[in-house]
Amino acid sequence: IIEEEDLEQPLWQLEMALLQSDVEMGVAEQMLDTIREKMLGTTRKQVQTTAQLVEEALHDALLDVISVGQFDFDQRIAEADKPVTIIFTGVNGVGKTTSIAKLSEYFEKQGYSTVLANGDTYRAGANEQIRKHAENLDRKLIAHEQGGDPAAVIYDAVEYAEAHDIDIVLGDTAGRLHTSNDLMAQLEKIDRVVGPDMTLFVDEAVAGQDAVQRASKFNETAEIDGAILTKADADSSGGAAISIAYVTGKPILFLGTGQEYDDVERFIPEELVASLLEDEE
Amino acid sequence: MVLDNLGSSLRGTLETLQGKTRLSEEDVEAVVREIQRSLLQADVDVSLVMELSDSIKTRALKEEPPGGTSARDHVLKIVYEEMVAIVGESTEIPLEPQTILLAGLQGSGKTTSAAKMAWWFSKKGLRPAVIQTDTFRPGAYDQAKQMCERAEVEFYGDPDESDPVTIAREGLEATEDADVHIVDTAGRHGLEDELIAEIEEIEGLVSPDLSLLVFDAAIGQGAKEQARQFEEAIGIDGVMITKLDGTAKGGGALTAVNETDSSIAFLGTGETVQDIERFEPNGFISRLLGM
Ligand SMILES: Nc1nc2c(ncn2[C@@H]2O[C@H](COP(=O)(O)OP(=O)(O)OP(=O)(O)O)[C@@H](O)[C@H]2O)c(=O)[nH]1
Ligand SMILES: Nc1nc2c(ncn2[C@@H]2O[C@H](COP(=O)(O)OP(=O)(O)OP(=O)(O)O)[C@@H](O)[C@H]2O)c(=O)[nH]1
Ligand SMILES: [K+]
Ligand SMILES: [Mg+2]
Ligand SMILES: [Mg+2]
Numbered sequence: 001i002i003e004e005e006d007l008e009q010p011l012w013q014l015e016m017a018l019l020q021s022d023v024e025m026g027v028a029e030q031m032l033d034t035i036r037e038k039m040l041g042t043t044r045k046q047v048q049t050t051a052q053l054v055e056e057a058l059h060d061a062l063l064d065v066i067s068v069g070q071f072d073f074d075q076r077i078a079e080a081d082k083p084v085t086i087i088f089t090g091v092n093g094v095g096k097t098t099s100i101a102k103l104s105e106y107f108e109k110q111g112y113s114t115v116l117a118n119g120d121t122y123r124a125g126a127n128e129q130i131r132k133h134a135e136n137l138d139r140k141l142i143a144h145e146q147g148g149d150p151a152a153v154i155y156d157a158v159e160y161a162e163a164h165d166i167d168i169v170l171g172d173t174a175g176r177l178h179t180s181n182d183l184m185a186q187l188e189k190i191d192r193v194v195g196p197d198m199t200l201f202v203d204e205a206v207a208g209q210d211a212v213q214r215a216s217k218f219n220e221t222a223e224i225d226g227a228i229l230t231k232a233d234a235d236s237s238g239g240a241a242i243s244i245a246y247v248t249g250k251p252i253l254f255l256g257t258g259q260e261y262d263d264v265e266r267f268i269p270e271e272l273v274a275s276l277l278e279d280e281e
Numbered sequence: 282m283v284l285d286n287l288g289s290s291l292r293g294t295l296e297t298l299q300g301k302t303r304l305s306e307e308d309v310e311a312v313v314r315e316i317q318r319s320l321l322q323a324d325v326d327v328s329l330v331m332e333l334s335d336s337i338k339t340r341a342l343k344e345e346p347p348g349g350t351s352a353r354d355h356v357l358k359i360v361y362e363e364m365v366a367i368v369g370e371s372t373e374i375p376l377e378p379q380t381i382l383l384a385g386l387q388g389s390g391k392t393t394s395a396a397k398m399a400w401w402f403s404k405k406g407l408r409p410a411v412i413q414t415d416t417f418r419p420g421a422y423d424q425a426k427q428m429c430e431r432a433e434v435e436f437y438g439d440p441d442e443s444d445p446v447t448i449a450r451e452g453l454e455a456t457e458d459a460d461v462h463i464v465d466t467a468g469r470h471g472l473e474d475e476l477i478a479e480i481e482e483i484e485g486l487v488s489p490d491l492s493l494l495v496f497d498a499a500i501g502q503g504a505k506e507q508a509r510q511f512e513e514a515i516g517i518d519g520v521m522i523t524k525l526d527g528t529a530k531g532g533g534a535l536t537a538v539n540e541t542d543s544s545i546a547f548l549g550t551g552e553t554v555q556d557i558e559r560f561e562p563n564g565f566i567s568r569l570l571g572m
Contacts, residue, residue, distance in 0.1 A: 020327045022501035025318070092524060092552070093388030093497065123552070124431070125424025132419030177527040206386065206470075208324035208501025210529035231387060234470040236503040259387070259417070 002039050002050055010054040011036060021276050022239035024212040027246045031061045059277060065242055066269040069251040073226070073266070074110070077168070080197055083161035085169040087119070087154065087194065089187060089222055090202035091214050092175030095230030095256055097126070099202055100170045101133035102256065102264040108137075112167040117157030118143040119150035119190060120174040130172060137261065140166070150174065150186065151193040158194070171196065178217035191222035198225045200253065203240060205232040211240040212247050219248045229267070230256030241272055291315040291571055298353040302346065309341045312356055319571040323530030326505045329367075329539055337363050364566045367539050371560040372519035372546035374491070376405050380453075380462040382487055383521075384480055384511055385495035387468030390523030390549055392421065394495050395465040396428035397549060397557035398521075402461045403434050410459035412452035413438035414445035414483060415467035425465055432554040435459055446482050453487065464489065471510030484515040493546055495521045496534050504533030508540040517541040523549035526556070530568050 011032050018028040035057040044053055077084060086103075088096045097120070104114045116134050118141065120126040127143050134141035142157040154171040161169045173190060176183035191199065201224040203211055218224060227244050232255040241252045252267045294315045298308055313334045320330045337359055346355035381398065383391045392415070399409035411429050413436070415421035422438045429436035437452040449464060456462060464487050469476035484492065494508060494517045511517055520541075522534045525548050538544055545560040 016327055019321050020502055022503075025322050091499075091527065093390060095388060123424070124427035125420040125422075127420075128423035129418070129420025136419070177524060179527050204388070206497075206501060206503045206507075207499050208504075208529070208533065209322050210324075210499040210527065213528045214499075231470070233472065234386065234503065235472050235506060236501065240501065 001041060001043050002053070004040065006050045007036055007039060007054065010051040013051075014054060014058055018239065021237035022208050022211075022243075023276075024209050024239075024243040024246075027065075027212060027243050030246075031058070031065065035061055055277070059273060062242065062273045062276060063269060065246050066252070066272055068245050068249055069226070070269065071251065073253050077107070077112070082167045083158060083169050084167065084198065085154070085158055085171060085194060085196045086198045086200060087171040087173060087190065087196040087222070088200050088202055088228075089173050089218050089224070090175065091177050094175070094202050094204045094207075095228075096175065096202045097130050097133070097172055098259065099200075099228050099230060099254070099256055099264070100130070100172050101137060102261055103254070104137055104139055104170055105261045106264055107168050113165070114168045114170055115140045115142060115157050115161050115164075115166045117141075117154045117169055117171045119154050119172050121146055121148040121150050121153065122174040126174065151190045154190065154194045178214045184217065184221050187218075188221050199223065200225065201227045201244070201248070201250075202230060203227060203244060204230045205238040205240060205255075206234050206236045207240040209243075211243040215244040216247045219250065224248060224250050226251045226253040228252075228254040228256060233257045233263070237276055238272060239276065241267075242276070289571070291319055295353050295357070298351075298356070301352040304341060304352045304356060306342060308352070309338055309356070312341070313338045316360060316570065320532060320569060322571070323532035323569040324499070324501055324504070325532035325569065326502060326536040326539075329505075329536055333363055333367070360570075361566065364569070365562055367535060368562050368565060369538070369544045370562065372491070372544040374546060376407060378407075378460040379490040380464065380487055382464045382466070382484060382489035382492045382515070383495055384466055384492060384515060384517075385468065386470050386497070386500070386507060389468065389495045389497045389500075390521075391468065391495045392425050392465050393428060393552065394521050394523060394547070394549055394557070395425065395463045396432045396434070396554050398547065399429065399434040399461070399463055400432035400554040401547070401557050403432070407460040408435070408458070409461040409463060410435035410437060410456035412449060412456065412462060412464045414448045414452070415465060416443050416445055416448065417467040421467070428554060445479060446486055449483050449486050462487075471507050477510065477514050481514050491518045491546075492516055493519045493521050494537060494541070495523060496531075496537055497529070498522050498524045498527065498531035498534070499529035500533035504536045505540055508537035512541040517543050519543050519546035521545075521547040521549060522560075526550045531565065532569055535569065
């Protein structure tokens with residue numbers, strides 16, 4: 001029979017391992033509580049150690065969290081009325097604009113046409129950056145002057161797509177921290193005015209404990225359908241994925257794995273769990 | 282008190298020590314546990330947190346509070362001293378001609394920080410110039426140029442040149458009259474061997490007085506390995522922590538200064554060129570220990 005004190009040490013080690021993988025502390029503790037509840041009073045077989053059992057339970061708990069809300073992205077796009085408008089949100093510098101360029105390429109490879117819309121009318125060089133991507137990929141870009149209304153830019157791109165039979169509108173937004181009330185209000189307005197078919201929250205795999213804060217604030221402000229985790233090539237464990245899925249209840253859909261246009265992969269929950277558990281050894 | 286801005290659970294634990302003159306092992310355990318929690322939630326490296334809390338515990342149990350000092354103030358003083366021993370003072374930045382090289386992960390805030398530092402030096406009466414060597418990221422040239430216009434400082438870049446080392450050389454020549462040269466580089470991480478080799482070459486040519494690692498306040502446990510790799514490649518003399526206007530605590534910077542045996546130079550607190558501050562240990566330590 002497994003008792004409280006048998007669990008203390010293995011659970012503490014797991015908590016440290018989860019923190020080492022950048023799973024947020026509150027999320028880690030709630031997962032461990034679930035495991036504790038589940039294991040207390042159960043009997044273990046002679047061949048098993050408590051640590052083994054705990055690890056198995058952790059595997060299941062992690063997979064549960066990270067598999068949340070997974071849906072067939074390609075199918076949803078295929079079935080949606082065209083044009084499909086997708087808006088990309090997230091804090092500064094995580095890789096929104098680059099992910100738009102990558103997804104444009106992803107879609108075109110599947111035979112869809114795409115138009116890019118620069119809803120970042122704020123940051124220095126934002127227009128030039130996305131224009132260069134559009135040129136490299138030979139895509140149409142809708143952009144306004146710096147200082148313009150971001151909602152209007154994306155709205156224009158939707159009209160353009162309707163008039164030209166374009167399948168997918170990829171709308172960029174300026175990076176903003178969830179602590180900026182003005183910018184979050186602006187994001188809320190973009191979401192309301194444009195009424196996107198899908199909102200993808202972009203965050204980076206190297207992010208630590210803060211992932212929980214920003215994912216939940218962005219999801220509250222402009223409800224997200226899923227997330228993209230970038231910079232997965234940068235040698236991190238990617239526990240941020242667990243934090244984001246846990247607090248938003250929305251799936252991670254894509255991984256960014258480099259700075260080239262084809263450096264994007266569909267996210268596979270089992271792979272992340274395997275790599276998180278591997279890190280612990 | 283230096284640390285009066287503590288997280289609520291840590292403050293709660295400390296309150297229970299109120300009025301005590303001696304700390305039991307249990308008291309110390311409780312405080313240390315709360316400190317561990319705060320630092321882990323601040324993204325400080327897990328093993329560094331354990332080292333720190335071990336030394337805090339040992340000292341708190343061994344050292345007698347000096348006469349008239351409450352047990353609570355004594356343990357806080359130990360915490361503070363142990364933290365200061367790692368963060369140290371702000372990186373020394375003499376107000377004289379110098380060359381500063383910026384390095385860091387993709388999107389950490391280097392280009393913005395380059396313009397901010399240039400603005401900071403210009404307010405100190407020096408003549409700065411920013412040299413943009415990022416030939417990789419689309420729009421990098423325009424971004425840096427526009428930020429420098431906003432900062433009203435000299436800018437050099439060459440959108441037609443693809444070799445960063447050439448730009449660095451020509452940029453230093455072209456801005457010879459400037460006092461302070463701030464060299465921006467493309468984003469990279471430690472596993473990108475070619476890009477690491479590239480920044481080694483840039484560093485060799487520029488021979489910076491100061492190589493600064495620019496870290497996002499939200500960076501997680503990867504901070505240690507990234508800092509180690511940049512240190513190995515170019516030698517890190519200081520850290521700039523960006524995006525501190527968010528809720529991230531910046532514990533990765535503590536890890537980085539520990540790993541590179543350096544210190545923190547500047548803080549970034551917003552997207553405009555004026556949003557830069559010199560590092561100040563007290564505020565940062567309070568932030569790490571919880572708001
Ligand atoms: N290594 C790596 N770098 C990436 C990845 N995705 C984006 N980047 C880089 O990260 C940096 C920032 O990317 P952006 O696309 O400009 O990020 P953003 O979120 O649009 O930034 P803001 O608009 O300023 O908020 C650039 O240097 C990109 O090349 C990735 O998956 N891996
Ligand atoms: N809120 C806030 N945003 C910042 C701060 N510093 C930089 N940023 C933003 O972070 C994003 C990335 O900044 P950049 O200066 O482009 O970062 P970088 O390191 O040069 O990026 P790469 O060149 O692609 O590696 C931009 O949206 C900046 O406006 C800061 O202190 N606070
Ligand atoms: K050093
Ligand atoms: Mg962008
Ligand atoms: Mg840059």
